[in-house]
Amino acid sequence: MERKEAIRKFLQTLLARKSDAQPFSDDASLFLSGRLQSVDAVALAVFLEEKFGMDFAEMGFDQERLDTVNAISSLIEESSNARR
Amino acid sequence: MSAPDPQSADNQSDAPQTAPPAPRPFSFLRGFRVIPRIETYPWVVAFAQTIAGKATILALFGLGLYYATWLHYLHNPRWKVQICFLVVVTALPEYRRIVLVLGTICWAFGIWWQWAEHPQIIQAAISLVLAALIFSLAIRFCTSWFGRRPVATLLTGFALTVLLTSYLPRGGSLRIMSFNFLPVAGAYLWFLAYSLIDISSKNRDSVALQVGAYQPIWGSSGTPFPKGSAYLRRIEAKNPEQLAVAQLKGLKLLAWSLILDVFLEYVYKPLVHGYLGIPYYEFVFHLSLIRAPFTWYIGWASLIAEFLGKLVEFSIFGHRIIAVCRMAGFLALRNTWRPLASPTIAEFWNRYYYYFKELLVDCFFYPAFLRYFKKWGRWRLFASTVAAAGFGNAFFHFFRDLNYVDELGFWRALAGFQTYIFYTIVLSVGIGISQIRQQNSENKTETKNVGWIRRRLIPPLCVSGFFCILRIFDYTYKRYPISESFRFLAHLFNLVS
Numbered sequence: 001m002e003r004k005e006a007i008r009k010f011l012q013t014l015l016a017r018k019s020d021a022q023p024f025s026d027d028a029s030l031f032l033s034g035r036l037q038s039v040d041a042v043a044l045a046v047f048l049e050e051k052f053g054m055d056f057a058e059m060g061f062d063q064e065r066l067d068t069v070n071a072i073s074s075l076i077e078e079s080s081n082a083r084r
Numbered sequence: 085m086s087a088p089d090p091q092s093a094d095n096q097s098d099a100p101q102t103a104p105p106a107p108r109p110f111s112f113l114r115g116f117r118v119i120p121r122i123e124t125y126p127w128v129v130a131f132a133q134t135i136a137g138k139a140t141i142l143a144l145f146g147l148g149l150y151y152a153t154w155l156h157y158l159h160n161p162r163w164k165v166q167i168c169f170l171v172v173v174t175a176l177p178e179y180r181r182i183v184l185v186l187g188t189i190c191w192a193f194g195i196w197w198q199w200a201e202h203p204q205i206i207q208a209a210i211s212l213v214l215a216a217l218i219f220s221l222a223i224r225f226c227t228s229w230f231g232r233r234p235v236a237t238l239l240t241g242f243a244l245t246v247l248l249t250s251y252l253p254r255g256g257s258l259r260i261m262s263f264n265f266l267p268v269a270g271a272y273l274w275f276l277a278y279s280l281i282d283i284s285s286k287n288r289d290s291v292a293l294q295v296g297a298y299q300p301i302w303g304s305s306g307t308p309f310p311k312g313s314a315y316l317r318r319i320e321a322k323n324p325e326q327l328a329v330a331q332l333k334g335l336k337l338l339a340w341s342l343i344l345d346v347f348l349e350y351v352y353k354p355l356v357h358g359y360l361g362i363p364y365y366e367f368v369f370h371l372s373l374i375r376a377p378f379t380w381y382i383g384w385a386s387l388i389a390e391f392l393g394k395l396v397e398f399s400i401f402g403h404r405i406i407a408v409c410r411m412a413g414f415l416a417l418r419n420t421w422r423p424l425a426s427p428t429i430a431e432f433w434n435r436y437y438y439y440f441k442e443l444l445v446d447c448f449f450y451p452a453f454l455r456y457f458k459k460w461g462r463w464r465l466f467a468s469t470v471a472a473a474g475f476g477n478a479f480f481h482f483f484r485d486l487n488y489v490d491e492l493g494f495w496r497a498l499a500g501f502q503t504y505i506f507y508t509i510v511l512s513v514g515i516g517i518s519q520i521r522q523q524n525s526e527n528k529t530e531t532k533n534v535g536w537i538r539r540r541l542i543p544p545l546c547v548s549g550f551f552c553i554l555r556i557f558d559y560t561y562k563r564y565p566i567s568e569s570f571r572f573l574a575h576l577f578n579l580v581s
Contacts, residue, residue: 032318032319034417038442038445038449039519042450042453042465045453045454056454056455057454057455057458060232060284061450061454062284062285064285064314064318
């Protein structure tokens with residue numbers, strides 16, 4: 001839950017930069033719907049690298065897998081399992 | 085490089101704003117639209133889902149495609165093929181991707197390569213088989229060093245093949261065959277790159293569906309419209325309502341492209357080049373090349389007229405392709421969206437040629453940012469931007485025009501490419517600086533309180549001015565040295581006669 005909260009908080013910051021204060025669920029599409037863009041994907045990738053130690057150079061970068069809170073959370077889970 | 089995407093997929097017209105709306109004059113015109121947002125009217129969407137509605141939309145779209153063809157006195161049968169495809173794909177939405185594959189293959193071998201300077205069907209067939217083979221090999225060896233860098237491996241392999249081919253003896257049959265084949269393979273290169281990116285997806289498409297996105301039936305250039313198979317999978321209409329909305333948006337976009345076309349042909353060109361007598365840019369540049377005199381203000385007028393005219397032409401080109409794509413049930417974003425309103429250089433580039441920018445982001449920017457410049461700290465974004473908008477852009481254009489490599493040889497063609505290389509350097513540095521400025525301004529609250537003129541008018545004017553002047557160097561034909569472009573620039577400032 002804490003992980004999802006951290007992700008949600010960061011996504012809210014990104015949306016706030018675009019004056020987008022609309023709420024979003026854990027399954028709501030953010031990139032494919034156009035609410036967030038490629039510059040935000042880069043910011044999100046840096047956040048995930050720093051906060052959760054993810055390495056996109058190793059695991060590959062797919063914007064679709066960053067599209068929702070749930071998808072990001074699963075990706076982090078997958079990444080931490082792979083590191084163990 | 086990674087500036088905001090031009091439009092939301094859900095609402096094409098309501099693009100995400102990078103800043104809060106400022107008070108503006110003529111705000112009463114804000115809700116005005118040349119073409120109403122019919123896709124938001126429930127009764128229109130409901131009607132578009134009926135057989136009569138679909139038939140009406142298809143008939144109107146066919147009429148529009150016919151008129152667009154007639155407007156340019158073309159006798160190209162492509163509009164007939166496209167409308168037949170759209171009828172089938174509308175009737176069989178559950179088989180959309182399969183129909184797309186079949187349509188694309190018919191298009192490639194019946195129209196696209198058949199209508200080339202000389203038919204290149206064999207080369208196209210070999211290219212597709214080779215692409216399928218590379219795709220399968222990349223899946224098979226996805227854990228190897230090359231397999232983890234499939235796009236870099238593909239591009240390096242293609243560049244080396246071109247380099248080696250340029251050393252084959254002139255007039256030899258192997259060289260002739262190779263330079264007949266390589267441009268065709270090059271036309272599929274970036275489509276294959278998107279397929280290779282899709283390999284890491286959990287639910288990647290099969291090789292057959294990937295091929296359906298290679299030079300698809302709605303048309304394309306070397307730049308994949310709209311990206312690759314993975315993108316099509318994501319933006320495909322999932323139910324009748326989404327299909328209706330996509331088709332209504334497609335119809336609207338075609339209508340808009342026709343309005344722009346009529347404006348360009350019957351208003352802009354007669355007014356600018358006829359009534360006002362502003363010469364075409366090519367003509368004025370030619371005068372500069374042969375050292376014939378012309379006044380500096382004529383140079384400026386022709387450059388600005390060229391810049392604005394090409395913007396409209398380019399919008400029409402992209403709108404036509406995306407309109408057919410949307411009619412097929414894929415809710416793709418527009419290629420060009422209000423570039424003249426861009427407040428930053430990065431945003432202009434994003435709005436001007438969205439799918440080329442996306443190509444460079446996917447093939448160069450992300451790999452550079454996430455893999456190669458990880459330890460560059462605050463320079464990471466800038467370096468990755470230069471890698472994509474600079475190196476990637478130059479790479480794309482150099483290997484697109486392989487006839488020059490055949491004609492001049494590899495190294496002389498590269499030397500002749502100096503003007504465009506300069507263009508990509510200035511462009512990428514401009515975009516990089518623009519992004520850094522954008523990031524800094526996001527942290528400053530006081531900049532948000534500036535007035536409409538400083539916020540909405542001056543930045544777009546400066547940005548458009550930058551791209552207008554840079555157009556002098558947007559030259560890929562390798563026919564004259566960069567000094568001629570600088571000479572023309574000096575002429576604009578009345579520094580040379």
